[in-house]
Amino acid sequence: MSPATLYQSFIDGLLQTSALEFIAVLAGIASVWFSKKEQVLVYPVGLINTTIFVYLSFKGHLLGEASVNIYYTIMSMYGWWLWTRKNEQQESVLHIQFSTQKELLQQLLFFGSFYIVLYAALYYAKASFAEGAIPWADALSSAAAYTGMWLMAKKKVESWYYWIATNIFSIPLYFVKGYVFTSVQFAVLLALAIAGLIAWRKKAQAA
Numbered sequence: 001m002s003p004a005t006l007y008q009s010f011i012d013g014l015l016q017t018s019a020l021e022f023i024a025v026l027a028g029i030a031s032v033w034f035s036k037k038e039q040v041l042v043y044p045v046g047l048i049n050t051t052i053f054v055y056l057s058f059k060g061h062l063l064g065e066a067s068v069n070i071y072y073t074i075m076s077m078y079g080w081w082l083w084t085r086k087n088e089q090q091e092s093v094l095h096i097q098f099s100t101q102k103e104l105l106q107q108l109l110f111f112g113s114f115y116i117v118l119y120a121a122l123y124y125a126k127a128s129f130a131e132g133a134i135p136w137a138d139a140l141s142s143a144a145a146y147t148g149m150w151l152m153a154k155k156k157v158e159s160w161y162y163w164i165a166t167n168i169f170s171i172p173l174y175f176v177k178g179y180v181f182t183s184v185q186f187a188v189l190l191a192l193a194i195a196g197l198i199a200w201r202k203k204a205q206a207a
Contacts, residue, residue, distance in 0.1 A: 023096035024052035025185040032189050035152060036196035038096065038203070047073060060177040061133050063125055063171075067118070068142045072149055079153035091136035096203045097157045107147055107158060134173065141169035157204050160197035167193055
């Protein structure tokens with residue numbers, strides 16, 4: 001695809017952006033900004049993004065991403081509860097911290113297990129009823145997102161590495177599916193994820 005064709009596809013995609021996608025993208029960017037700042041608003045705002053993208057993902061045959069957004073919705077409620085827990089001194093129970101070696105291994109196993117399951121399910125879906133599915137890319141992006149959301153709820157610094165991977169894989173994935181504005185969102189989220197990683201590393205080191 002030539003640069004001119006790519007640019008025209010980008011412009012056409014932006015012009016065709018629906019109101020729902022526009023709202024979901026803005027909510028998604030806002031939620032990541034709140035997570036970078038360690039503000040609990042990440043979860044209620046993120047719920048707006050995830051519920052809309054459940055619908056959009058199914059519509060675009062991004063079944064792995066649809067499962068991710070259903071998972072996001074559930075984990076947002078769980079994370080919301082964890083982030084608002086306080087001790088007897090009314091201080092937050094959960095703090096930003098690095099993972100232990102054992103936890104890092106558990107995270108890799110978690111990611112690998114989800115990738116294998118999602119890839120197998122998407123491969124079957126592509127052969128059976130969802131010809132537009134892209135198993136390897138959708139599974140890779142989705143497994144990274146599953147892991148990142150789990151670690152974010154526990155305020156682990158390593159969550160940002162998985163978010164960075166998710167955003168990198170999601171940019172082209174959504175672009176080829178015609179969700180151009182959403183692919184722009186993931187480009188913005190990539191920058192925010194890098195900034196979030198830097199901010200959380202500093203907080204963890206200070207603690």
